[in-house]
Amino acid sequence: MIDAVQSKLKEKGVEELDIRFTDILGYWRHVTIPLASAPSDLFLRGVGFDGSTLDGMSSVESGDLALVPDSRRLYFDSFPEKKTVVLFGDIVDFSTGHSYSRDPRGIARKAENLLKFSGIATDSFWAPEFEFNLFDKAGFWEKPGGAGYEFGSIENPASSEDPASHGLVHPTHSGYHAMFPVDSLHDVRGEMASLMHSAGINVKYHHHEVGRWGQSEIEVQFSPMLTSADNAMITKHIIRNVALGNNLAATFMPKPIAGEPGNGMHFHLYFEKAGERIFFNKSGYCSLSSTARSAIAGILHHARALCAFTNPSVNSYRRLVPNQEAPVYRFFSGPNRSAAIRVPAYARSPKKMRFEYRVADGTCNPYLAMSSMLMAAIDGIKKEMVPEDMGFGPIDENVFAQGYDTSSLSKLPESLDEALDDLASDREFLESDDVFTPDFVDAFIAMKRNETALFRGNPHPLEHKLYFSL
Numbered sequence: 001m002i003d004a005v006q007s008k009l010k011e012k013g014v015e016e017l018d019i020r021f022t023d024i025l026g027y028w029r030h031v032t033i034p035l036a037s038a039p040s041d042l043f044l045r046g047v048g049f050d051g052s053t054l055d056g057m058s059s060v061e062s063g064d065l066a067l068v069p070d071s072r073r074l075y076f077d078s079f080p081e082k083k084t085v086v087l088f089g090d091i092v093d094f095s096t097g098h099s100y101s102r103d104p105r106g107i108a109r110k111a112e113n114l115l116k117f118s119g120i121a122t123d124s125f126w127a128p129e130f131e132f133n134l135f136d137k138a139g140f141w142e143k144p145g146g147a148g149y150e151f152g153s154i155e156n157p158a159s160s161e162d163p164a165s166h167g168l169v170h171p172t173h174s175g176y177h178a179m180f181p182v183d184s185l186h187d188v189r190g191e192m193a194s195l196m197h198s199a200g201i202n203v204k205y206h207h208h209e210v211g212r213w214g215q216s217e218i219e220v221q222f223s224p225m226l227t228s229a230d231n232a233m234i235t236k237h238i239i240r241n242v243a244l245g246n247n248l249a250a251t252f253m254p255k256p257i258a259g260e261p262g263n264g265m266h267f268h269l270y271f272e273k274a275g276e277r278i279f280f281n282k283s284g285y286c287s288l289s290s291t292a293r294s295a296i297a298g299i300l301h302h303a304r305a306l307c308a309f310t311n312p313s314v315n316s317y318r319r320l321v322p323n324q325e326a327p328v329y330r331f332f333s334g335p336n337r338s339a340a341i342r343v344p345a346y347a348r349s350p351k352k353m354r355f356e357y358r359v360a361d362g363t364c365n366p367y368l369a370m371s372s373m374l375m376a377a378i379d380g381i382k383k384e385m386v387p388e389d390m391g392f393g394p395i396d397e398n399v400f401a402q403g404y405d406t407s408s409l410s411k412l413p414e415s416l417d418e419a420l421d422d423l424a425s426d427r428e429f430l431e432s433d434d435v436f437t438p439d440f441v442d443a444f445i446a447m448k449r450n451e452t453a454l455f456r457g458n459p460h461p462l463e464h465k466l467y468f469s470l
Contacts, residue, residue: 005043006035009035010035014035014076014085015034015035015036015084016032016035016080016082016084017032017038017069017084017085018030018031018033018077018080018087019031019032019033019046019067019088019089020089020233021090021105023055023057024055024056024102024104024368024447025447026312026368028237031089032084042069043068043071044068045066046066046067046069047066049066050065051091051100055447056443056446065092065100066091066092066093067089067092068089068090068092069087069089069090070087070088070089070090073087073088074087075198075199076198078195079241088105088230091103091106101437105230105367107371107435108229108367108370109226110433110434111371111374111435112124112224112226114375114378114432114433115374120271120273120378120381121271121272121273122273123224123272124224125224125228125271125272126222126224126225126229127204127221127267127269128220128228128265128268129219129264129265129266129268130217130218130219130220130236130252130265131217131252131264132215132217132239132250132251132263133215133263134153134188134248135153135213135249136153136154136248137150137151137153138251139151142458147458147461148461154168154184155170155175155182155184155213155214156169156213157170157212168182168184169182169212170182175208175212176209183208185208188246188248189207189218190206191242192206192218192242193218195238195242196220196235196238200231201220201231201235203218203220204220206218209261210325211257211260213260214248215261218235218239220235225370225374228370229367229370233366236252236362252361252363253313253315253363255315261324262318262319262325263319263361263362264319264325265360265362266358267356267357267360267369267373268354268355269377270354271291271295277354279295280292280350280353285334285394286334287343287349288353290384291381293386294381294384295355295378295380295381296341296355296377296380296392297385297386298379298381298385299373299377299380300332300340300341300387300390300392301385301392302376303412304330304413304419305372305419305422305425306372306373307412307413307419307422308416308419308422308423308444308445308448309368309369310360310361310364310369310372310373311364311413311419312364312419312448313416314452315363316363316416317413320359320414322400323400325337326358326359327339327340327412328399328412329399330392330411331392331399331409332394332395333393333394334394334396336395336396336398338399339393340358340412341355341356341357341358342356342358357373371435372430376429379432391408391410416452420449420452423441423444427441
């Protein structure tokens with residue numbers, strides 16, 4: 001195989017093979033091999049690496065792991081100076097030759113296989129929405145005696161005093177679908193979308209989002225789950241590098257700016273069985289089949305535990321607050337955007353039926369986020385959960401409207417620690433068929449507990465404003 005690949009890539013002028021993998025936190029990592037010196041058993045044995053250097057991956061005494069390239073997925077990366085082809089690497093345990101239990105991509109593959117073997121469906125298809133900010137200036141620091149951050153955007157209304165803005169700032173509180181030149185980022189997003197297309201990712205559309213500080217969104221078409229997670233890693237890579245090439249800084253932080261809408265990563269999904277979508281029933285609420293409603297019930301039932309994977313940062317919970325363009329309560333609805341799960345009004349036909357999970361954000365590891373959501377959906381379907389019977393709606397009213405009684409609604413976690421508590425007590429559905437192994441869940445919780453502990457001994461700059469003079 002490597003001979004055939006080498007021959008084909010040499011014809012295209014490729015000089016380097018870049019094997020990339022995703023660590024548990026969701027960072028993309030890589031090792032580069034000159035094409036001329038690629039070993040003949042590369043696709044069989046891969047290349048070794050030390051997993052003990054990565055948080056939660058492996059211990060020092062058993063750190064040796066292998067990256068085995070997946071020959072079914074490759075693309076050309078336009079950012080390195082040398083012509084480079086990217087291969088997705090699967091992490092393999094040297095001692096067994098099998099997929100390593102803490103490989104996020106391997107977990108996603110196991111979740112996909114479980115769905116197929118369950119008889120519920122043959123495939124799941126996913127389409128994430130990428131929301132992010134593009135800043136003209138970005139800096140942050142934490143040092144003895146000081147901490148802070150400073151971001152800048154020519155679109156910030158306060159920038160009207162800057163001659164470089166030419167007064168072209170957002171005239172309203174919403175930047176949603178703003179037109180250029182007020183939307184100063186149209187061409188930048190266009191460059192991103194073009195490179196995504198070249199990498200095999202079909203872009204649905206891109207536009208300016210509600211936030212005025214360069215908040216943008218790129219939506220993609222549906223792909224099978226593992227492909228969709230791969231595409232998410234490529235997309236974030238392209239967005240960051242195109243931004244840097246335009247003297248901008250890109251961030252997927254859920255809440256980088258106080259008082260501005262946060263960045264989510266909504267997931268649209270549907271199941272197919274033998275090529276037919278199984279979420280449609282014309283007589284059901286919003287044309288949802290009983291299978292779809294049970295999948296929704298499973299996701300909402302386990303939503304608090306899911307947040308450990310779909311919203312895995314302390315900053316995630318700065319976004320999940322009332323009246324900030326994000327859900328707070330566990331319920332489903334039709335087009336109601338205050339719901340955790342909604343059924344878009346434009347997607348209620350046999351060929352378009354799907355639902356949208358609106359809780360997740362871009363700090364998630366896409367392999368773990370999608371896998372955990374899929375496991376929750378499978379659990380709901382297997383147990384024939386009914387969302388109406390479990391108090392999960394449907395609710396078609398804006399629950400954030402003044403005077404609306406929310407006392408009976410079940411809330412999402414208000415902090416990462418809360419989400420980790422829920423994961424610790426609600427994990428059996430994830431560990432079914434060893435998709436998420438117990439040792440992986442334990443390691444993930446421990447790793448994230450260490451992260452939240454960092455915040456307990458560090459004062460926030462807002463605290464100085466509130467308490468310095470008391």
